[in-house]
Amino acid sequence: MSSERRCPDCGALVAIDADWCGQCYASLKGPQMPADGAPSEKAPGLSIVAAAPAELRDKVSEVAGEGEPTEVEPQGAEPQGAEPTWQCPICERPNAMDLNVCAVCGTPFGRLFQEPEKRSEMPPKDAAAWSILLPGLGHLKSGKTTEGIARLVLFAWIVGALAVILVARFGTGGLGPTASLVYLYLIATALLYVESAVDAYRVAAGDPPLMSSRTLMWAVVILVLLSVLLGSLVVLPATRGG
Numbered sequence: 001m002s003s004e005r006r007c008p009d010c011g012a013l014v015a016i017d018a019d020w021c022g023q024c025y026a027s028l029k030g031p032q033m034p035a036d037g038a039p040s041e042k043a044p045g046l047s048i049v050a051a052a053p054a055e056l057r058d059k060v061s062e063v064a065g066e067g068e069p070t071e072v073e074p075q076g077a078e079p080q081g082a083e084p085t086w087q088c089p090i091c092e093r094p095n096a097m098d099l100n101v102c103a104v105c106g107t108p109f110g111r112l113f114q115e116p117e118k119r120s121e122m123p124p125k126d127a128a129a130w131s132i133l134l135p136g137l138g139h140l141k142s143g144k145t146t147e148g149i150a151r152l153v154l155f156a157w158i159v160g161a162l163a164v165i166l167v168a169r170f171g172t173g174g175l176g177p178t179a180s181l182v183y184l185y186l187i188a189t190a191l192l193y194v195e196s197a198v199d200a201y202r203v204a205a206g207d208p209p210l211m212s213s214r215t216l217m218w219a220v221v222i223l224v225l226l227s228v229l230l231g232s233l234v235v236l237p238a239t240r241g242g
Contacts, residue, residue, distance in 0.1 A: 127204035131196040138200025147203075147213060151196050154220055158185050158192070161227070180230045188223055 005014050009026035020027050085094040088102040089111055095102055100109050122142045131138030136151030162185045165178050175182055199209040211219070 122204045124201045124204040128197045128201040131200040132193065135192050135196035138196060139203060142200060142204045144203055147199075147209070147216075150213065150216055151192065154216070155189070155192055158189050158223075161185055162189075181227065184223075184226060184230065 005016050005018075006012065007014050007021040007024065007026055007028065009021060010024040012021060012023040014021055014028060018028055020029075084097050086097060086109060087094050088105060088107050090107045091102060091105045093102060093104045101107065122138075127138035127142050129138070130141050134152070135155045136148040139145075139148030139151065141148075162182065165175075165182055165185075169175050169178055195211055199211055202209055
């Protein structure tokens, strides 16, 4: 009698004490195979997937009507041989690796490596109320520290300039030639209050601000230039003439 042992399903050589075939994963348990090692019909209702060890059950599946195993691709995996792609974090469209921006929305490839911004837990109405109390405070409460500090510094500078002018004109019978500067700073203060409240509301709601940091910087530059211009053309000539 031959000492060889073959799989009753595919005819492959198997170990004497093997419980399943290493080629087709068929179970070798159950009725003994013929002594000559010839393949015999598989017991009716035998499932190859069910008979395979637990570590192989997630790798094979039974083909309908044939009982032959086939590898199951993980969900979401790219087909073998397909070109690698990167998925846009905004519109979720797959793009070829040679593209630096998304073909649909234009999102740059580097956006994949940016950490998502944490949304503020401050209610939008509360953020606006804090900014009405003090410009920039609503941004600080919403986690926008840089934007909040910038508005606080601008507000402090405007109020400080107003205080200097009013103290200098105290007891002189009016604002005199400095009235134009006082009106300029009062208008700037009102605009800063409105802008801070609106942008704090939008930031807390997760919307982009109406005035970016760069726009705010240019607004400060314009205010400084207007102050210098009024001081040179109005305040200084009137002071010297008096």
